[in-house]
Amino acid sequence: MADKMDMYYFSPTGGTKKVSSIFAAALGRDVVWHNLGSKQTISGKPQGELAVVAAPVFGGRIPSVVREKIKKLDGKGKKAVTIAVYGNRAYEDALLELNDILIESGFTVIASAAFVAQHSIVPEVGAGRPDFEDEKEIRAFAEAVQRSTAAENVHVPGNHPYKPEMNVAVTPISLPSCMACGVCEKVCPTAAIAQEDGKMVTDAEKCILCMACITACPQQARVLPPPLLQKTENMLAAFKTVRNKNEVFF
Known part of the structure; x- marks a missing residue:
């Protein structure tokens, strides 16, 4: 394989980025992140011969923002690796969904993995x-x-049709300590947050409950x-004392 690879990742709270970084360092290639x-447009043509797509699992599926962006990639003649990062519960149809999209886009998906993050x-x-x-398993x-x-x-495991997407009934809210600094609006991947009359307002139809706004808030004024x-x-109480495993597929 060539020495360059493209790493496509979505990491609203940092877990997927950490897994991706460990993987990329172990692979020892020149990485284009x-x-x-x-909110910027992602180039549709990978620069390297290998593309890696890493995404968190939301309710057994991949987030809609990931799905819509990777559908636009041109994988003709390229190999791909997929990584689903799940919160110690289950990854269900996420890997299958990732692979289906990339194969439809022309990629050959040569390997997949599901790794646990907090x-x-x-x-x-x-x-x-x-x-x-x-980390040892990711490097291996x-x-x-x-x-x-x-x-x-x-x-990879999974079912057709995929399980229904997670229903976002309510969104994160801003506490009275919110300074309306706009950081949450800046980091929101779906443009669900806007400032109205000096307050941060969240559009429930756009919110995917990714927690990026809560993680980024400098005042800790965004909460569920x-x-x-x-x-x-x-x-999730039963999963607090369980150590679920990582799984790899070749």
Whole structure:
């Protein structure tokens, strides 16, 4: 394989970027980084012979912002690797969805992986991951990709039709301590946040509950509504003491 690769990633809270960075360093190539969370247009033509697409798992699917952007990539004659980063619960149809889109775009998906990172809403789930043991597995996956001579699409778990997308019933809210500095608006990947009459307002139809605004807020003035946070914590309580595994496919 050539020495250059394109890394397409979406990492609203940092977990996917960390996994991607470990993988890229272990692969030892010249990396062209493409942030799928940026509002800027992503180039449709990868520069290298290998493209890597890394995305977090939202309710067993890939986020809509990732789906719409990678559909525009031109993969003719290119190989690809897919990475789903999940919050210690399950990745369900996310890898299959990623692979289906890239194959439809002309890529040959030679390898895929699902790696665990700390949950974006309930940090006690998958706390501290990817940790040292995860890093070893991510590096081993990268080294195996580097050695790979595969020329056919890899098979991954998942179902057709995909499970329904996560329903975003409510959005993050701003506390009275909000200074309306605009950081949340700047980092929102779907342009769901706007300033109106000196307050930050969120469009529920555009919000994908990625948590980027909460993570980026310098005043810690963006939070989930308490009922939603409590519901999510209750739903994921059983996963706080479970160490789910990473999985790789060639």
